[in-house]
Amino acid sequence: MVNRISSSKRLQGVSPSGMRKLFEIAHELRKQGKEVLDFGLGDIDIPMPEKVKAGLIDAIDKGLTRYGSNPGDPILREKLANRYNEKFHAPDIDLENVIVTCGALESLFDTILAYIDPGDEIIIHEPSFKYFEYISRIAYAKPILLSTDSRNDFKLTADAINDVITSKTKVILLNYPTNPTAAILTKKEIKSITEVVEDAGILLVSDESYENIYYDGLNHSSFLEFNYPNTLVISSFSKSFSMTGLRVGYTIGASKDILIPINQIHQYNTAHANRPSQYAALAGLNHEEEISKYILEILTKRRDRIVQTWKKIPGLNFETPKSTFYIYGDVSQTEFPNCNDFCDFALKNGVILVPGTEFGSNKNENLTNYFRMSFGIGSGGLIERGAELLIEAFNNL
Ligand SMILES: Cc1ncc(COP(=O)(O)O)c(C=O)c1O
Structure with a gap:
């Protein structure tokens, strides 16, 4: 038919x-x-690493299969908060700054729906993961696609961002390390981007899903290190722990307030992430290194x-x-x-x-x-x- x-x-x-x-x-x-x-x-x-698998099976054995807390089981949120305190020198983060989601995609979806009205502008760098543009369009936002090129190693600069900020700009959506270019930013570059965004007072959303996949001894710096209260870091267990099908990601807000509307969308969207998967993620974090x-x-x-x-x-x-x-x-x-x-x-x-x-x-x-x-x-x-x-x-x- x-x-x-x-x-x-x-x-x-x-x-x-x-x-x-x-x-x-x-x-x-x-x-x-x-x-x-x-x-x-x-x-x-x-x-999938054995320890992650054991965490998943153990949660099922223990009967952790009923409805749980909307923002995620506290034990995982606390572990994530501690990780950001220690690894990324973000001392003010505690479990209330964390929402566990069904993957970074859900984090992005909830964030955009929580903050965007039709006609709002979202700055996105290009080339980038197409989902960023599409979720903007689904929310009737106007994606402002900023080209990056090989001469600058596909990095977006603070000046380029400054040039396109208007009174309609609500969000900038960044993704470093970048899918597909593998571009990464230095601490200094992250700091200068944060300063421009902070001056404009817009929401800074940083998808850091590839934060653990650096080669040659290089390490990740997070946008959360720079104390701009309107920063949201979105990340994922999918790639870092080789568990794409378990669907666990998270959103961390530099301030607790900015998570409130996001948690509202999250609870009507998925209620919470799969509980055994949350324990697989926790087991992964316990053996992260x-x-x-x-x-x-x-x-x-x-x-x-x-x-x-x-x-x-x-x-x-x-x-x-x-x-x-x-x-x-x-x-x-x-x-x-x-x-x-x-x-x-x-x-x-x-x-x-x-x-x-x-x-x-x-x-x-x-x-x-x-x-x-x-x-x-x-x-x-x-x-x-x-x-x-x-x-x-x-x-x-
Ligand atoms: C930049 C980026 N963000 C998010 C995702 C999806 O992450 P998740 O599996 O946690 O939803 C991908 C997957 O390819 C990605 O490349």
Whole structure:
């Protein structure tokens, strides 16, 4: 039967993801028996750490499966608050500054719905995770997409932000380390961005979902370290603890007041995060150092193998990422200097990559010259095989 009920207008600015088209083509190719390697997903295939698994099972065994507290079980909120006190020198944070959610996506959704009225402007850097723009459009906000480029390592600057702040600006949404560019900020850069945002008096939302995935001994600095009371840090257990399917994230407010409207949306949205998953997250935090080491060792090896093999693909250029598990590769010197042509060619040859145009709307060369390759999924010989298929395909042109 044809569905004659029109969908809500809020979905008009949210086109079906181009990634979906890619997956459909990949599905077709697989049905025809062709080999297809998937570097498109932002998921992670490292087995969930044993301690996390034990935390999950233990919670079920103990019957922690009934409704719980809306902002999350106090034991986890307290652990998170202590972590921010110690690790990020944020001494005023206690459990009331923390809401545990069903993943960073829920944190973003609750925050935008709690603070945005139609027509409000949200500053977002580009390229970035498309969800930021889409959740803005769903809330009838106007996303102000600020381009960043390789000359400045895809970092947004305080001056660029200052230039676009208007009386309608309500929120700035930042994501460092960045999906897809792996850009990171220094403490000094975070401080100067915070100062500009504080002068404007807008809400600073910082998605720090990749905070534990830094290579070469580098460490994360959080926006929460700079004492601007209208700061919200959103983060996630998904990638740092290899537990994407358990759906746990959190929102931390530099002040308790700014969490009140967010908790209202949260309680009507999901009531609370899955309780056994919260205990899996807690077990993860209790062994954070050991688990981070385990995950980083695997990801570092993958990253280094990509540098050894994918750099041999003719014309392809990319920086060795300092964070995340993404390569943002530049195709402008290849036979297919546009990302969509390049990704179509890769797909025809059995390799799924995501075109840069999936990470923004401006259609400029910071998007069109690039693709994202994820090595969150990369066990077995996947990385080498991907490079082999592409090198072979270019040689056969
Ligand atoms: C920047 C960013 N934020 C949030 C998420 C989703 O996090 P979660 O699984 O906690 O909802 C992703 C996933 O790819 C991401 O890249």
